[in-house]
Amino acid sequence: MSQFALLGSRRFAPFFWTQALAAFNDSAFRNAMVMLAAFQMGLSDKDVGLYTNLAPALFILPFFLFSASAGQLAEKFEKTRIIRYVKLFEIAAMVLAAYGFITHHLVLLLIVLFMMGVHSTVFGPIKYAILPQALKQSELVGGNGLVEMGTQMAILIGMTAGNLLMLMAGMGPHLSAALTIGVAVIGYFASRVIPPAPATAPDLKFNWNPFTETVRVLRITREDRAVFNAVLGISWFWFFGTVLVAQLPLYTRINLGGDGTVNTLVLTLFSIGTGVGSLMCEKMSGKRVEIGLVPLGAFGLTAFGVDLFLARPGAAAVRGMDWLAFLHAAGSWRIVFDLTLIGVFAGFYVVPLFAFVQSRAPSSRLSRVIAGNNILNALLIVMASLFGLTLERLGVSAAHIFLSAALLNVLVAAYIFTLVPEFLMRFITWVLVNTLYRIRVDGMKHLPEEGPALLVCNHVSFMDPLILMANLRRPARFVMYYKIFQIPLLHFVFKTARAIPIAGQKEDPAVLQQAFDAVDAALADGEVVCIFPEGGLTKDGEIATFRSGVEKILARRPVPVVPMALRGLWGSVWSRRDSMLRRARLPRRFRARVELVVDAPRPPEEVNAGVLEERVRVLRGEMA
Incomplete structure (x- = not known):
């Protein structure tokens, strides 16, 4: 049975659409807010820079503060009930966002951004812990592939919708408000159809101290060495992806000579590639958790990351091209090929890691392991931002930052595969x-x-x-x-x-x-x-x-x-x-x-x- 058959199954489809709509709304809201601050309010470059740099920090902060508590919630209580409460919270946040959009109240929008960070923090452990309860072992890779594909496509479409609607003269804030509230409401009704997912640790004693619980969750995450190193691999994926996405605007403008439409194109290529790679994992793994694909994914990230640098290491001769002119320019299809295959190999890399964690971690602790993963993800995202910012201040170009990340990927992958030879063994076997x-x-x-x-x-x-x-x-x-x-x-x-x-x-x-x-x-x-x-x-x-x-x-x-x-x-x-x-x-x-x-x-x-x-x-x- 094809993995796409899951989209017609009640035990998977409502959850799939709930999480996809959540990813869409999160992306649409964040991009609409940036467009409002950058193009609709007449702010200075300094003020725009302040808001655009403050926004990611506010979104990430809840992952540090509340991930451990979210992991406890996902194990102690029935998961679909928590999902519905989270969706109601999203509706409330989008109502506040609508007021912020229409009144151009940026402080309120930043508060809503923090609320959406809380939303993602609570939803994250449930998102991956519910799959092993809903799916058979043979469906786990296919289900994860669909979720990863759905998330990437939802983020991409949400980004495009948020940008386009907010830039519509006169009606942008109202249309953005209507879209985000409407999607939140649809997501809530989709969550009402998700079948029950019983608590996996109903007798768990809830620890209200987020700091001591964070320490305990990280200790639980480290108990199984193979699981912990898979978690480190997932967090490294977020580091690599953050470095790549953060540098794309400068790379697009300087190295590719493109305008905003070219930036959207390269993001689209990466997202589509990741979605395709995620879906291919089921076929390539024979519907089993095949961690042998992880070294293959790591190799592809480095190989095509290096080739992306070699394809256009210096500044473009022509500036300001739109996406169609870029595609007709010499050497552009090599860059299209590299960006797409970086996404494909990213899918090969991350989907088996998620499936491995889900299949190997005990069900009574899986949500807290995912919570620990989210904490480490947030830490690596912050480190990636500092990594890129530091190299930029030292005068390193975006293309050379890509090259640095691709070469660093070799060292990180070798470290993980040395600690857990099972990854390399499965690759050789495969x-x-x-x-x-x-x-x-x-x-x-x-x-x-x-x-x-x-x-x-x-x-x-x-x-x-x-x-x-x-x-x-x-x-x-x-x-x-x-x-x-x-x-x-x-x-x-x-x-x-x-x-x-x-x-x-x-x-x-x-x-x-x-x-x-x-x-x-x-x-x-x-x-x-x-x-x-x-x-x-x-x-x-x-x-x-x-x-x-x-x-x-x-x-x-x-x-x-x-x-x-x-x-x-x-x-x-x-x-x-x-x-x-x-x-x-x-x-x-x-x-x-x-x-x-x-x-x-x-x-x-x-x-x-x-x-x-x-x-x-x-x-x-x-x-x-």
């Missing part, structure tokens, strides 16, 4: 498997979404664990022959995936016993373990007799058993159909079509080695 094979998966819905399970599968090639690793919806511990475990390069992947090396009784009985102990411990912890009961690769393409190891595992730890079968691997890369010498050449079946078939779980008391062998034979069929 690239290898999707380069060598074309894989179709059938029956993944049968894999239990939680709790222990023992997976059994036929063994055709050295790549089998990687193929399964890249396509299973849940992380699995693979039991594999210790010599395969030690293969250079792949050893890093298998070790990071916490694979369990095993040896024969005659080869190394100690390793064999350690393997059975590790399997039992993993199942006891609620993990998924995958074994290849044949005990080795097939030498003739046929399934060998299943050994009794599976029965020993189940006798010690009775858990559901999921039979699986790989089809089409015989004769492909690294199967034993060819000699080692011939396998070293380019294989005959490069990009082989492979199928993974997953059967329904079987109770442990109903299976043994013979029963499982027969079932796997049926699943594989004639396609070896």
Whole structure:
């Protein structure tokens, strides 16, 4: 089922439109306020600069003050009720904004801006914590992609609407007021249709002290190292994006020689690219939380950020071009290409990180983890503003600031991937498997979404664990022959995936016993373990007799058993159909079509080695 089918589902669509309308209104209000101050009130450049620089600080301040409290609210109380209160608060804020627009009361508008910061602060933890409650695990990436796409498009359309309406002579303030109030009201009615999302920690004792709670929330966010580093990755995305967007007006005017329409065009390209990249994540990840896309996204941000600098490092020869003249100018399409692909790779980068946090953080603490993320986001946004401002004061051009951010991205990404090798491991796996094979998966819905399970599968090639690793919806511990475990390069992947090396009784009985102990411990912890009961690769393409190891595992730890079968691997890369010498050449079946078939779980008391062998034979069929 396509991710777009979620837009027709009540468990997702009302929430999607509620959050999109909120993003639209926030963007429309802020841009209308800037247009009013800059072009409608006859203020001096100094006064305009004061208001435009004060505005972002007022919007960000609530994230520091109230994010920790917002995380507590989202976990202690039913989420849709809080959303409706937040939408009523938005309506009240927009009514005040309407008065400020019509009377040109900038102080009141700045107060409303602070109120909208509070609105976003409270809504943020709910926005991402509600998705795992409403969606299945297989829908999480697609749902996050739709939310990110909807947010980017809403911000872009809101920005355009806020700018255009406020600049309409005579009617601008009235039209802006009508728009923002109307959208807030529609958003409230959309929120009334969101299904209930029960509290995940109803017994949580509410801490009214925002400072001590902020410290506690940040401590909770740091408890799981992988989650915390994913949070740092998301915050870095906000740093990178803030630097990029803040420099675009100067870059547009000086380097591109464009007017305001060109600035709108480049923002549009970035937003559309991010939306496209976000939507592509589901297809590229096979509907699973694929953090292997994160290094790919980081690479793209740097590669196209550097190329954006190289495309136009100096000032444009012509100034004041509109967007159409810019598109006809020499070298402009390279810049269009770079800006769009920076957005696409930004989607690859941030959507899997959000899905990873949602899937890995405990549900009873997810809202507070998101709140901690919002605090760090706000901090990195402030740091990005200071970073850009400092370089500007030192005389660094906008193009060189882009280059600095792109190169800094390499260092930050390397730091995160060094701390959490799982990101790099997933990237290597994703690239290898999707380069060598074309894989179709059938029956993944049968894999239990939680709790222990023992997976059994036929063994055709050295790549089998990687193929399964890249396509299973849940992380699995693979039991594999210790010599395969030690293969250079792949050893890093298998070790990071916490694979369990095993040896024969005659080869190394100690390793064999350690393997059975590790399997039992993993199942006891609620993990998924995958074994290849044949005990080795097939030498003739046929399934060998299943050994009794599976029965020993189940006798010690009775858990559901999921039979699986790989089809089409015989004769492909690294199967034993060819000699080692011939396998070293380019294989005959490069990009082989492979199928993974997953059967329904079987109770442990109903299976043994013979029963499982027969079932796997049926699943594989004639396609070896």
